[in-house]
Structures are given as C-alpha cells and as structure tokens.
Amino acid sequence: MITTDFVPGSPCWLDLGTPDVEVAAGFYRAVFGWQAEPYGDQGAGGYTLFRLDGKAVGAVGPLPEGAGGRSAWTLYFHTPDADATVKAVEQAGGAVRSAPKAVGADDGRFARLADPQGAEFAVWQPDRYPGLEATDGPGSLGWMELYTTDAAAALAFYRAVFGWGTRDIPLPGGGGTYTLLHPANCGEERMHGGLMGVPTDLLGPNGTPYWHPVFGARDCDAAVGLVTGNGGTLSMGPETAEGVGRLAVCNDPAGAEFVVLTPEGAE
Incomplete structure (x- = not known):
C-alpha cells in the first residue's frame, strides 16, 4: 500500500503534464x-494542485519543456538528498532530464529523471512540503506500475538507485512475471507497485517504457463510465483480476494513461 509516512524510495507525489490544464x-x-x-501565486493554466476533501492527491501543469507534446503522469519518489539520488541515477545508467531545482521558498527540491530504458520519473526532497496528503483510497493513488522492455535491467537500476525490495509472482496463463516493489528496509505491507516486461509493440506509438498511476475507485465500472462520458477513452477492461480486484486502463482527453481499481473485498 502507498502511505503518507514517506521513506526513501517510496512514492510521495505525482503530477500530470498536459497541453490544457483547465480541460x-x-x-x-x-x-x-x-x-x-x-x-502559490500561479493563475489559471499554471501548476495546479488536485485536492480531495481538502487533501492533496496530486497536481497538473503545462507540459514540461522537451516532453514532445506527450501528455503523461509523472510519479515522484521520496529522497532525503536529491543530488545524491541524481548521482546514483547517472552511475546506474539513467538520464537526468532536469537537475535538482527548488520549489517555492522552502517547499523542497525535485529532479526529473529517466531509467536506462527511457521510463521517466522524478524524485522529491521535501523541506516544508512532504508530498501527498491522501493515498490508498477512492480517488487517490494506491499503486503504480512500470511497463518496460527489459524487466531485469530495469529492476537492477531501481535496486541500485533506491534499494527496493522485491517479490516475483507468476502472471496467469504463463504470461510471464510480475515483480512487486517495496521500499528498502520495509516489509511487504509497504508494497507500492509492480514492474512487468512488455513487448515494444504494446508500449504505444513510440515504444518507450513508462510508469502509470493506479487510482482507487468505489465502483470501477461507474468510474469508467465517467471517463468515457467526459472525453476520455478506455484501453482495457473493466475486468476482474483474481486477488486484485476490478480494474480498467483508461486515458484522459489528452491521452495520459491511468488505471482505476476497485480492490477485491472493498465495500
């Protein structure tokens, strides 16, 4: 589960880069x-926080420079030292998309990065602002997944950078392996995501590996209806995954991918 008591390597924030913030x-x-x-003092169309019942669940902003017009969610991982993490990323063969930069007077620092296969992510070194204020419930981040062309290489990279613990589970029907991820020195109750090898032709138009967020929903099918009824599209599902719940892979109006999930046993 994703929690708000952040430790090194745990998910702590996410934001959406999009061509039209208001849409x-x-x-x-x-x-x-x-x-x-x-x-802060940004007006309409600038960096904007998303809140649910008054608690921060993410943000949206204009597409960052160099994004090539592709709308996508970026997942952030907690770090006590952004500079040291950037160095670890470079040593492990990753790329620095933007060097550590301060946010506000004392909110914290972030850096945008990519793993050796090209999947983009970011890190957040908090000062005054820790990160997400609500997680693991309807309408908030509850899981995250990496689809990559080389699962073994990606796993080696993230272990080197964050020291993540892992556990492999077989996919149904001999479909390969799904690797569960959790922060270093934490038990499996802190599992925050999964990693899976995917053929290049299933990774979208440019075939680049990517992370996507999984948001909780009280009713997956109803959430899908809201997605398609408000300009989004459906890529897969809804379907029921044994031991997981009912889920669907969706895209917002600008094409950013996310998953909605009603966990198994949820009331």
Whole structure:
C-alpha cells in the first residue's frame, strides 16, 4: 500500500503534464471529484494542485519543456538528498532530464529523471512540503506500475538507485512475471507497485517504457463510465483480476494513461 509516512524510495507525489490544464482539471473533477487549486501565486493554466476533501492527491501543469507534446503522469519518489539520488541515477545508467531545482521558498527540491530504458520519473526532497496528503483510497493513488522492455535491467537500476525490495509472482496463463516493489528496509505491507516486461509493440506509438498511476475507485465500472462520458477513452477492461480486484486502463482527453481499481473485498 502507498502511505503518507514517506521513506526513501517510496512514492510521495505525482503530477500530470498536459497541453490544457483547465480541460484536464475539469476531466479529473468529473471522474474523481478532485478540486483544483492554483499553486502559490500561479493563475489559471499554471501548476495546479488536485485536492480531495481538502487533501492533496496530486497536481497538473503545462507540459514540461522537451516532453514532445506527450501528455503523461509523472510519479515522484521520496529522497532525503536529491543530488545524491541524481548521482546514483547517472552511475546506474539513467538520464537526468532536469537537475535538482527548488520549489517555492522552502517547499523542497525535485529532479526529473529517466531509467536506462527511457521510463521517466522524478524524485522529491521535501523541506516544508512532504508530498501527498491522501493515498490508498477512492480517488487517490494506491499503486503504480512500470511497463518496460527489459524487466531485469530495469529492476537492477531501481535496486541500485533506491534499494527496493522485491517479490516475483507468476502472471496467469504463463504470461510471464510480475515483480512487486517495496521500499528498502520495509516489509511487504509497504508494497507500492509492480514492474512487468512488455513487448515494444504494446508500449504505444513510440515504444518507450513508462510508469502509470493506479487510482482507487468505489465502483470501477461507474468510474469508467465517467471517463468515457467526459472525453476520455478506455484501453482495457473493466475486468476482474483474481486477488486484485476490478480494474480498467483508461486515458484522459489528452491521452495520459491511468488505471482505476476497485480492490477485491472493498465495500
């Protein structure tokens, strides 16, 4: 599960880069009930926080420079030292998309990075602002997944950078292996995501590996109806995965991928 008592290597934030912040805010408000609140003194169309019942669950902003017009969610991992993590990424064969940069007067520092296969992610070194204020429930981040062309190499990279613990489980029907991930020195109750090898032709138009977020939903099918009814599209599902729950892979109006999940046994 993803929690808000962040430790090194645990998910702590996520934001969406999109060509139209106001359109994206309207879509996610309709699907998850998120409220949009401009960050600091930024007006409409600038970096905007998403809140659910007053608690921060993520953010949205204009596409970062160099994104090539591709809308996507970026997942952030907690670090006590962004500079040291950037160095570890470089030593492990990854790339630095943007060097550590301060946010606000004392909120914290972030860096945008990529693993050797090209999957993009970021790190957050908090000062005043720890990160997500609500997780692991309807309308908030509860899981994350990496689809990659080389699972073994990707796993070696993230172990080198974050020291993640792992456990492999077989996919149904001999479909390969799904690797569960958790922060270093934490038990499996802190599992925060999964990693899976995927053929290049199933990775979208450019065939680049990527992370995507999984958001909780009280009713997966109802959430899918809200997605498609508000300009989004459905890539897979809804379907029931034994031991997991009912899920669907969706895209927002600009094409950013996310998953909605009603966990098995959820009331």
